[in-house]
Amino acid sequence: MKTLGTLLILAMCLISLHLNAQEQPELTVKDSIVKSSWIFTVGTNFVDDSGDEFGSLFDIEDSWNSVPYPSRISIGRYLKNGIGLEAIATYNKYKEGKVVDNQVVTEDIDYLGLDFKLSYDLNMILGETGFFDPYVGVGAGYTDANNQGRGTYNAILGFRTWFSEHWGLDFSSTGKWTMNTENSSNHIQHAVGVAYRFATEKGLSRKGEEKKALLDEIEKEQQRIQDSIAAQQRADEEARLLAERLQREKEAAELAAAEKAKRDAQEARRAKIRSDIESLGNVFFSLNSSYLTRKDKQVLDQLAQILKDNPSLIIKIEGHTDSRGSDHYNQWLSERRAKRTWDYIISKSISEDKVLNEGFGESKLKNECDDNTPCSEEKHSKNRRSEFVIQALD
Incomplete structure (x- = not known):
């Protein structure tokens, strides 16, 4: 079948060459x-x-x-x-x-x-x-x-x-x-x-229009021959493309499986990092205090190690207070708590561009203990904290 198609193409090419070799009129000025x-x-x-x-x-x-x-x-x-x-x-x-x-x-x-x-x-x-x-x-x-x-x-x-x-x-x-x-x-x-x-x-003049009509007829015949050649070439090309497509689909399936496995591994790594940070919990402060306890520093040491182990990880330290005290004072105190936490992390040889810090005052309470709600000291203490929020993780 392939040999027959090749012979057909050869015959069409010979006819096309013969037509082209004949003297044909051309449109001129x-x-x-x-x-x-x-x-x-x-x-x-x-x-x-x-x-x-x-x-x-x-x-x-x-x-x-x-x-x-x-x-x-x-x-x-x-x-x-x-x-x-x-x-x-x-x-x-x-x-x-x-x-x-x-x-x-x-x-x-x-x-x-x-x-x-x-x-x-x-x-x-x-x-x-x-x-x-x-x-x-x-x-x-x-x-x-x-x-x-x-x-x-x-x-x-x-x-x-x-x-x-x-x-x-x-x-x-x-x-x-x-x-x-x-x-x-x-x-x-x-x-x-x-x-x-x-x-x-x-x-075009009248003679020019007659010449153009003749040229159009010649062009149509040449186009018919070219279309026949192209049809046979397309049939051969489609067979070749089908084989190539099947091969590409096979390779694509293998590549997709490898990519999925890679993505799954990366997502599992990210999930573990998030889980490790979440398991650290928060750093909690005494009333009106921004000082870190030995226990707090142990938590921050673990956080610093996580940052060292994961170069693409960027976090933000968010400082908070309870609702007692003025808004202005609480904003200042939350910023001080975030800065103290940030200073300690940086002191562990962590690059400054990997750790951000921001204070939020009493604007993000963890419970109902606002200015109009009496609460126990235990409930208020839940709001005096530094939180670790992931900003970027590749």
Whole structure:
């Protein structure tokens, strides 16, 4: 069975190598185009307002007007669906001696225009034509020409040619039909300018999309082969992993048993230390006294030995009093008792950081013998003590 699986993997690998060895198309920069962008242009414009501009389109010498500096700017937003919205501002000057409205003007006259254009990218119909980007459009605007202001209906035909993703040239001709037919004439405005394209969003051209579809099919076939190889490899791997898992489970069970035995031994040691300290009991003091008796010192000697035998053990000595006397006095006395006990332990070569001490006054009575409860001396004596509390034990 294992030999059959190996042969299957080998066959799949050979098929995969054959597919990879075949020449396959690749997506390149030429397969992507700008789908949407902002376009800013700066250029110049030429106005033909001769009165017969639609009959003599190229009567440049007598009818076309221009200025020798940039006279046109525009900004527009162009969308993925081919629609473009653009605002255009132009300046020009009717020159003395040119024909305007079928008359020769006798002085220079300013021309001002502000237009808004709705355009459509013809590449959406023709298909991507590389660097050539033709468009048509309609619009409206306001023109002050020949000392006459008028609204206009506009029709535009133009194209852009791009040298890079961002830079190109824009050529257009706009027919402007006046809204005021009595006092003003129609005219044509030609324009050429440098175009800068920014905030671009790119996508695949039609050829790029076809190429990508082909690449997707090739990738799916290669993936199918790889999936078949991977399935056989997984089957072999699962068998190997099962054997390894069983071995790990066995080793883990043995390790867990050893760890449990170690923990049980450590817990038994801790329990014995706690029991040894508890069996020592407390150090008890006479009324108003903080002095240790010989019997007390014997208890503390045993405690010191326990501390020496267990380096990780840290204890706190808590000093207490009975309820007789003022709170302030009892607090002072409890601290003195705790300190006296601490001093003795330290004197037995015990490190100071292994033993803490704190006084609690009469705040932790062992019985009911508070300020309002009469008690025998024997009961009061149960509260005059130093206790040993374990703080840390590894």
